[in-house]
Amino acid sequence: MPDLILTTYDWVPEMPRGFVRDLRVRWALEEAGLPYRVESTPFKERDADHIAHQPFGQVPWLTDGDLSIFESGAILMHLGEKSEALAPADPRGRAEVTEWVFAALNSVEMPALPWAMYQFMNLAGGPQWDFVDGFLTLRLQRMEAVLAGREWLTGRFSIADILMADVLRVVDNFDGLAGYPAARAYVERATARPAFKKAHADQMAHFAAAD
Ligand SMILES: N[C@@H](CCC(=O)N[C@@H](CS)C(=O)NCC(=O)O)C(=O)O
DSSP states (O other): OOSEEEEEESOOOTTTTTTSTHHHHHHHHHHHTOOEEEEEEOSSOOOHHHHHHOTTSOSOEEEETTEEEESHHHHHHHHHTTOTTTSOSSHHHHHHHHHHHHIIIIIIHHHHHHHHHHHHTTOTTSTTHHHHHHHHHHHHHHHHHHHHTOSSTTSSOOHHHHHHHHHHHHHHHTTTTTTOHHHHHHHHHHHTSHHHHHHHHHHHHHHHTTO
């Protein structure tokens, strides 16, 4: 029986399927070839056990033996310590991966998330849109310059690419990378990887099984 257990919702509505953050963890586990199994927690009611694992009542969380970890970034950093397929072992390489992990989750996801929510709720163009769109534009312009010069963020594929590509793919889903060819090509490159395809298919099948 695998020690690694990934928990996600038992079901979610149609819209977030393919984008629920357990996909980041599935993707990393597949890249590393680590054995794991997936368990479900109810979407409709978040009980005390759920809150004990994830204090915001969200998913995912990962248990590794008696260790329980929430936050997709923290989970990927943990997995990065288990496999050099996910992060290099040397201190310089490790530090580069860590800075890009935080860049993905803090500098880029911070403006990308409200931008995507505005798009989803058809609020683009309404009040505050210029601020929301302008904030993301600042980050995309800089990411475009970075990605124009490299295949992966740290010179080799790592957990930082899983997170950055997953953040940018949400923007791309609303056509937000139309003016950023290097960023779009990066997302295409990352999501063409067999590990992403398997993670995506497995998530879709997991939620479809509950319909
Ligand atoms: N910062 C958290 C965010 C987790 C998150 O937003 N999870 C979503 C699914 S992708 C969720 O559980 N949403 C339901 C809710 O917030 O009630 C992480 O990266 O793990």
